[in-house]
Each structure stands twice: as C-alpha cells, then as structure tokens.
Amino acid sequence: MRATWRWAHSDLRTHRGEALFAVLASAGVIASLLLAAALLSYAVNPWQRVFNQSRGSHVWIHGRDGADGFDPAALAPLAALDEVDAVAGPFRTADAVLETGGTRAGVDLRATGARPPDTARPLLTAGRWLAPGGPADGIVLEHTLARTLWAEPGETVTLTVTGRHGPATRTLYVTGVAETAEPRYRAGRGDGVGWVLPGTLDRLAPATTGQTVGLRLKDPADTDYAVQRAVTVLGAGRIDQITTWQRARADIGGDDRLLGQIFAAFGLAALLAAAVAVAGAVRARIRGQAGDIAVLKAIGFTPGQVVRGFLLQHLGLAVAGAGLGTAATLALGRWIPGRVGAAAALWPRMPGHRAAVVGVPLAAVLLIAAATALAAWRAGRVPPVPAARSAHPAARPLSALGRRALGLRLSPVLVLGWRSAFTAPGRGRALGATARLALPLALITVALVAWTTLGQFRTDPARVGRAAALTVRTETPPAAGLAARLEAVPGVADAVPGVESTALVPGQTGTVTLRGLGTRDAPYPHTVVEGRAPTGPDEAVAGQGLLDLLGVRVGEWVRMTVEGRPQILHLVGRSVEPDHGGRVASTTLDTLRDGDPGLRPAFHALVLRPGADPRQVAAAVASAVPDPVEVRATADPANGEDAPRGALAALVAVLALIALVQLLTLIGTGVRDRVRDLLALRAIGLTPRQIGAVVVTAAALTALAAALLGTAVGAAVGRRLVDAEAAATGLGAGVARLPAPAVLAALVLAVTAVGALAALAPAVRTARRRLVDSAGETL
Known part of the structure; x- marks a missing residue:
C-alpha cells in the first residue's frame, strides 16, 4: 500500500497539468449543477421565493x-x-x-x-x-x-x-x-x-x-x-x-407542476451528462498513461495495485473538485450579477437546500467513481513493456474511398481530417466519443424546445388554447346587437358568444366545466390536436384532464348533469385546455340551447386580428359599447413569468460548460492517440501548417457530427418529453414546439466553430513537434 501511495503522489506531481484540469473540470461542473439547482428552486417555487424575500x-x-x-x-x-x-x-x-x-x-x-x-x-x-x-x-x-x-x-x-x-x-x-x-x-x-x-x-x-x-x-x-x-x-x-x-x-x-416536472428531468439529465464528461476525462488520462502503467507492471506492480492507485488518484481529484465547486458556489454565488446571483443568495432559505448541496456533489462523485473504476480495471489489464505497443492501436490504412478522394484532387487536409475524426485509431472509439459529446448537445436542444414552448404562450396563444385574448361581460343581459358592435371595434376579428357552467360527471363523484362557445354557423376556433372541431348536434371537444378523469377516448359518448338536466355529448376531438386542469368540455351554444331554449350568452370571447394590441382593443370596447361592460384579458397559462425561461437559459449555460469539457477531452485524447500518424504525415511531406489544419479539421468534423446527432435526437426527445409532461398535467399533448430551423442551424454552426477554435492550441503544438518518437509515443 505504501508503494501505491508513493506512486500515486509521484504521478500527480509529474502530471500536474492534467490533475489540475481534472480538479477544475469537476469543480466547474459541480458549481454549475448547484447554481442550476438554485435557479430551478427559484423558478419552480415562486411562492417560497417571495415568502422568504x-x-x-x-x-x-x-x-x-x-x-x-x-x-x-x-x-x-x-x-x-x-x-x-x-x-x-x-x-x-x-x-x-x-x-x-x-x-x-x-x-x-x-x-x-x-x-x-x-x-x-x-x-x-x-x-x-x-x-x-x-x-x-x-x-x-x-x-x-x-x-x-x-x-x-x-x-x-x-x-x-x-x-x-x-x-x-x-x-x-x-x-x-x-x-x-x-x-x-x-x-x-x-x-x-x-x-x-x-x-x-x-x-x-x-x-x-x-x-x-x-x-x-x-x-x-x-x-x-x-x-x-x-x-x-x-x-x-x-x-x-x-x-x-x-x-x-x-x-x-x-x-408550476409542468415546469417542475420538466426541470426535474433536466436536472437528472444534466447530472448524468456531467458525470459522463468528467468520467471521460478520467478515462482519457488513464489511457494516455498506458506507457507508464506498462513500466509499473514491468517493475513488479500487480494489477490490483495499479487499479487501487488510479482509484485513489481520481477519487481524490473528484472529491477535491466537488469540494472546491461547492465551496465556491456557497461563498461566491451570491455575487454573480443578475438572476443567478439572486437565486444563489436566496437558496439557503429554500426547502431542499441541504439535500441538494450534499446530494448533487455526492451523486456526481459516485458516478465518476463508477466510471473511474471501469477505466482503472482496464488499466490493470495493460500488459508489461514488451507487449505494450498494443495499448495504442495502430491506425487503419487509408480506405478506398479516401484514396479515391485524393485521386479526385480533394484537399488532403479535408480527407486526412475526416480519416482522423472517424477512422483512426478505431471507429468504435470515435463513435463513442461523438456520442458522449452529443449527449449535452441533445439536452441543450431539449432545453430550447422547452424555451420555445413557453415562449408561444405569449407569442402564439392560439396554439395553447387561447384563441380569444379578451372576454367581455355586461352587468345586464347582453343586447341582441352586442356581438355586431364588438366586431365593429378596430382590431376585433370575431366576437364569439359563450356560457360556462359546472357539470357533474357520471357517478356524481366529480365536477367538470362545460362551455358553450359560438354556433354551428360561426364556431369558436378551438385548438384541436386530435380528432376534429364540433360541427353537428351534441358534438363536443374535451381537454386531456376530462378524458383522463372519465377514462374515455375521442369518439366516445359521455353523460353529465348540468343544473339537474342530463347532457349527453359525443366527443369528436381533443383540444388544448389550459384551464381547470384540462377538465373542460366545449360544445356550441346551439347544442346547449337544445336542452335549454332560453339560454342566453353570459359573455363574449374576442378573437383579435394579428398584431392587434389587447390593451388598446379593451379601451376601444369600453368606449364603443354604451352599456357598462367589463373587459378582462384571458389568463396567461404561463402567468407572465420570466423566471422559468431564465432557469432554462442557465441550464443551457451549464450544459454548454459540460459540452466544452467533453470537447476539450475529446480533442486532447485524439491528438495524443494520433501523434505518431501526424508525425508520419510530416515525414512524407506535409507542412506544419497542413498538419495543424488536419488537427483542426478533425476536431471541427467531430463537433459537427455530434451537433447534428445531438440536435436531431434532442428535437425528437424534447417534443415527446414536453408533450408527455403536458398530458400528465391535463393541458394535453400537442403544445410542444420545435425551435426555428435557423436557431438549430446556429447551434450546429456554433458548436462546430467552438470545436475548431478549441483545437487551435493543440494543433500548433503538434505542428511544432520534431520528427522523433519519444518513448511515450512509441508505446
């Protein structure tokens, strides 16, 4: 054990730069996760935040x-x-x-x-x-x-x-x-x-x-x-x-139930991505020391001693990084400008603070320990010096496609960069590295999907069941010509009459909301995501909460009791319903009048023209209608809060840091694994500038592939995740909205550019190497 401790101490002194990078990477990831937890608590518990402040x-x-x-x-x-x-x-x-x-x-x-x-x-x-x-x-x-x-x-x-x-x-x-x-x-x-x-x-x-x-x-x-x-x-x-x-x-x-569930899923995914990134850096460091391990085996170290040595080193580095990140967050987080600093200052008084401060670093260290144990076990299997060359597998020869590309006079830098990124030293390792980098990028895309979905509550309320921006009620029963007067107001596209009442479900064990909106000739523009809008007698659309409550599907008939009268409706569609937990059935006024001929509208829902200002329209309605009226804005399902979107922005920053750590690890590992190939290219005539360009091209192509994979997977998973959580809260699936193609394209280009920039320093160092092989490179 004493020899193991001495070797671990000597190894850390010899590779101070790598050890410092491991500690800082762990500290940065832990600090980011803790700040994200503070922001999530700040956004998802608005009452507790205001109460404490x-x-x-x-x-x-x-x-x-x-x-x-x-x-x-x-x-x-x-x-x-x-x-x-x-x-x-x-x-x-x-x-x-x-x-x-x-x-x-x-x-x-x-x-x-x-x-x-x-x-x-x-x-x-x-x-x-x-x-x-x-x-x-x-x-x-x-x-x-x-x-x-x-x-x-x-x-x-x-x-x-x-x-x-x-x-x-x-x-x-x-x-x-x-x-x-x-x-x-x-x-x-x-x-x-x-x-x-x-x-x-x-x-x-x-x-x-x-x-x-x-x-x-x-x-x-x-x-x-x-x-x-x-x-x-x-x-x-x-x-x-x-x-x-x-x-x-x-x-x-x-x-905030929907936001809480989405943010909880994000937090777990971000923790997993952070552990994968830091564990990848640990595996890369162990693989880079294959020559040193072989020498230790040759002088008498057993596989168990090698495994224990690496576990001691990297667990110590992980614990040091976790402690540094936690201490820095608790001591300095409150001084960060903006919402992040406010959340960090308030966080100690929020529920779950101690559990997060202890649980997040502990979970990250345990995940890193698991990955380190696997990498250390592989280190224990490295053979002694005579057979150590197999620890660095030789690159595969240039493929027929590559030779054909060179024959067509394509840039050798591009061809060799493609080969370095996806062929040498092995396709499996290259694909694994690309997948690890794609994980945080996929989570960033999921966050962008959630961001865009929350944004449409303001920019496109019709997609989330808010086609009507205003509701007009009169103190007296509305006059016959009120709808015409309202439609004559500038900015009003349609004035839809409506009523709303409470109905008992079969068994009289619960209540739902029954609405009558519009007529068969002038229907209300429901946001129907499954089936169709009601057009005939006794037809209605229902929210997801009502379907779940009654255990029915679109196309079935339901019976409910309204003010002592039975009402039988044919559910022909599912609409997005942000009110009353989605326990809403909407039909036409004509259908309700069949059972109550004297039914009169209780309000008018105003559908505005594109670009109309609800505030100006409300003022114009009050002036245009002679009778006393009350004009109310339709409730915003997102409550007009910016805190959830601010927390999503912070999550994107955390995931971007995790992706950067993974990218730097990938570039450093790739250069170290291919250094002999790059020196061989220089020996056959490539200039130092071309060798550096090969390194930059390989990194950019890897980042491009990971970005394309991450955005594609993230868009698909994000849409399913948001819709699933919306369905669980009663709002209903169909509200998820993908970011604009320009946003996804900008993300891919940004990741590719960062990959190229991050590879500049290793490319310069590689281009300046002399045409000799060191002992480490030979191994």
Whole structure:
C-alpha cells in the first residue's frame, strides 16, 4: 500500500497539468449543477421565493373596524403568543373597485407607511414605493392585479368606493407594482391588494374601513393551533376571513407542476451528462498513461495495485473538485450579477437546500467513481513493456474511398481530417466519443424546445388554447346587437358568444366545466390536436384532464348533469385546455340551447386580428359599447413569468460548460492517440501548417457530427418529453414546439466553430513537434 501511495503522489506531481484540469473540470461542473439547482428552486417555487424575500406572514386575519371590529388593545397580545415570531400591521383596509380601459377588478386597499413594513414587505418589481407630497394620490398594485388591469407605473386608474352617501369615484396614480406572498388576484375568487398611504385611505373611504393583521410563525406546522389562539384573542365574531400560507402556496405554485416536472428531468439529465464528461476525462488520462502503467507492471506492480492507485488518484481529484465547486458556489454565488446571483443568495432559505448541496456533489462523485473504476480495471489489464505497443492501436490504412478522394484532387487536409475524426485509431472509439459529446448537445436542444414552448404562450396563444385574448361581460343581459358592435371595434376579428357552467360527471363523484362557445354557423376556433372541431348536434371537444378523469377516448359518448338536466355529448376531438386542469368540455351554444331554449350568452370571447394590441382593443370596447361592460384579458397559462425561461437559459449555460469539457477531452485524447500518424504525415511531406489544419479539421468534423446527432435526437426527445409532461398535467399533448430551423442551424454552426477554435492550441503544438518518437509515443 505504501508503494501505491508513493506512486500515486509521484504521478500527480509529474502530471500536474492534467490533475489540475481534472480538479477544475469537476469543480466547474459541480458549481454549475448547484447554481442550476438554485435557479430551478427559484423558478419552480415562486411562492417560497417571495415568502422568504419578503419575510411573509403565515396567517392573514381580516376583520371589521370600529365597535364591532378588532379591539386595538387585543392586537398587542398577538405578538406575545408562543407560536408567533412577528406581527405585520394592523393595516386599515377598505373594499373598492379599480377600473382602467374597460377592465374592472376588486381591490382591497391597505393603508401603510411611506416605508414598507419589515414583516410581509411587498417586493417592488417596477416603479417606486409610496411617498407623501406627490402630485396625486398614489397606489402600489399587486403584480397580478396590475397585469389584469394592464396598469403600469406612471399611469392612472379609476377607483370606485361605495360609502354611506353612495358610490364615489376618484383617480389614483400608480406609483409601483409589487409581489406579495398572499394569494394572487383571480377574477371571481377574491380581491387583489393595493397599498396606499393612510391619508389617502382617509380621503377615499373615511367610514368604510376594516383591519388586516399578519402573523409570521416560528414553526409553519403550528398554523392551525396559532389560528385558534388568535381567534380566541380577537373574538370570532369580529373576524371576516382568515387566509393561511397553505392556500397562498397552492394558489401561486399550483400552476408550476409542468415546469417542475420538466426541470426535474433536466436536472437528472444534466447530472448524468456531467458525470459522463468528467468520467471521460478520467478515462482519457488513464489511457494516455498506458506507457507508464506498462513500466509499473514491468517493475513488479500487480494489477490490483495499479487499479487501487488510479482509484485513489481520481477519487481524490473528484472529491477535491466537488469540494472546491461547492465551496465556491456557497461563498461566491451570491455575487454573480443578475438572476443567478439572486437565486444563489436566496437558496439557503429554500426547502431542499441541504439535500441538494450534499446530494448533487455526492451523486456526481459516485458516478465518476463508477466510471473511474471501469477505466482503472482496464488499466490493470495493460500488459508489461514488451507487449505494450498494443495499448495504442495502430491506425487503419487509408480506405478506398479516401484514396479515391485524393485521386479526385480533394484537399488532403479535408480527407486526412475526416480519416482522423472517424477512422483512426478505431471507429468504435470515435463513435463513442461523438456520442458522449452529443449527449449535452441533445439536452441543450431539449432545453430550447422547452424555451420555445413557453415562449408561444405569449407569442402564439392560439396554439395553447387561447384563441380569444379578451372576454367581455355586461352587468345586464347582453343586447341582441352586442356581438355586431364588438366586431365593429378596430382590431376585433370575431366576437364569439359563450356560457360556462359546472357539470357533474357520471357517478356524481366529480365536477367538470362545460362551455358553450359560438354556433354551428360561426364556431369558436378551438385548438384541436386530435380528432376534429364540433360541427353537428351534441358534438363536443374535451381537454386531456376530462378524458383522463372519465377514462374515455375521442369518439366516445359521455353523460353529465348540468343544473339537474342530463347532457349527453359525443366527443369528436381533443383540444388544448389550459384551464381547470384540462377538465373542460366545449360544445356550441346551439347544442346547449337544445336542452335549454332560453339560454342566453353570459359573455363574449374576442378573437383579435394579428398584431392587434389587447390593451388598446379593451379601451376601444369600453368606449364603443354604451352599456357598462367589463373587459378582462384571458389568463396567461404561463402567468407572465420570466423566471422559468431564465432557469432554462442557465441550464443551457451549464450544459454548454459540460459540452466544452467533453470537447476539450475529446480533442486532447485524439491528438495524443494520433501523434505518431501526424508525425508520419510530416515525414512524407506535409507542412506544419497542413498538419495543424488536419488537427483542426478533425476536431471541427467531430463537433459537427455530434451537433447534428445531438440536435436531431434532442428535437425528437424534447417534443415527446414536453408533450408527455403536458398530458400528465391535463393541458394535453400537442403544445410542444420545435425551435426555428435557423436557431438549430446556429447551434450546429456554433458548436462546430467552438470545436475548431478549441483545437487551435493543440494543433500548433503538434505542428511544432520534431520528427522523433519519444518513448511515450512509441508505446
């Protein structure tokens, strides 16, 4: 064992450059994987991110003010409860309605100071916080409420408050937009939140205020018990509503199931690709020392000692690299500019942080150890010096095709570069190296598929079941000519009447959503990916979630109960349905009127012309229709968030680093294995420049082949993966979208160019070698 340790130490001192490269490669890959894990946690857990950054409250208690409301003296004991860590508020509140451009939304006005509170602090995403002495009464809107109203900092909104003397209308100036860990605003599911100064609330609603207080708990598991004690302190009769962090997390994080599953698959694949890349570097280093191994065998080392020596070396290098990468990420990750640094700074407070910090490096080291053990076992089989030449197999002679190409006066550099890339020293080894390089490139292509799919939620919403950009509702039953008036608005291509109701499925064990959209003569443009659109009586299309719930397929008949009436529908197609988990059946108004002749449309879905601005159309609708109307934007399935796409961009960077490590290993191994052939080419007359060009051409051709293979496989796998995950979440397969051919072509060209550039330095060194064979080269 002592001899093994001495040899391992001597070998590391002799090959310091290779050892340093192995450590840095492992450290870089581990650091990239940890940063990717931080970004994934940042993107997939939006509620936890906002909650931690804002020091959010676990419990929000909403009550009345005045004689029947909270007793101010009773609020102080809340902070003294054993379960409570901090108290946010109390904040005086008032219910109101905001309107802008024909879009209306309920708002819970909340009075706060010129400085945001320390607990449950709103996180500004745009604009500035409230400041006294401004030109007008200001308001900061919660970001989903602002997106619903299309309100941005610097704009004005109309506020309506109903008081003792009737409704009063005022104009507010939007100073900022902020995120909060409370439930998001959703039409029909409660009001949004708007923060105003106390003086502003006094002027807007002097006699219609309530109170809201937030409790930040020491242990989230004590939520139910803490709520009971708080109700006892305040009095149950004075509390209107209580919301907990579980509801907020379900409301904010419920839409990220698809993203979470895709990112989890990416994380595992990236870990595998990283282990393959680092293990490839280890195998290349062992293969490059075949001559040294043969000498060790000749002086008495047993195969077991050789195996143990290489295992000790490379496990030590892998552990050192993993420790260096982990330490660098934890210490310096927060200083990286942009979203990556923000994610790294927040990550220690996110769930699963310790498991990722320990598990990712450990898994990578174990995978590297497995690959190293196989390579070390092969090293133990290297024969002693007299037969050692077989450790470097000789290159195959030039093929008939190559000789014919030279006879046609093709460039010898191109012919010899092709031969070096795919023939010498063996086709199996060359194909294996190409496949290893293609793995991270395939994952990059899969990430681009996910990126493009997420992008179409904004750029092409019709492909994801969002053909209608706006929904118009009237306070009174719509007039007969409303559809014609709406279609006359500039930018509106079609105004489709519709109704929506809840239906019971057979067995009365669950509910689904039944929609009636359009008529048989003017149907709604459903996004049908299987079957066809409904055209005849009793025909309908269904989302994937409904098909899975009922266990039926396209072409079957289903029975459901709507308001006590049976409704039998023939499912003639499957549509992409982003709402209600895909548990939606859509038919025509004519079909529903067969069972209820008096049915009238409850809303109109507006399909806009290409290039029309939904915000401008909404304002035009409010002006063109004489009756009071409410215009709402169709909910964005991606919630308008850029964090998932930012995480995908970071994943692409991680995979690019892994691909670069694999490419450098491949080039170094190829040059070392073919050095005798290159020297022989120089001996028969090739110039140093031509020899260097052969090395660069071989690397570029290998990178080109790997890029073509990786993009082809990645495009096919990415489409299947995204569609499979979409089907599992109820959205339905058929939403995956491949990147533009120009993007894939740019990826292939970029990989080829990087391969050529990475080979320049080895090519220069090889071209400068003298026409002699060293002992290592002879072996």
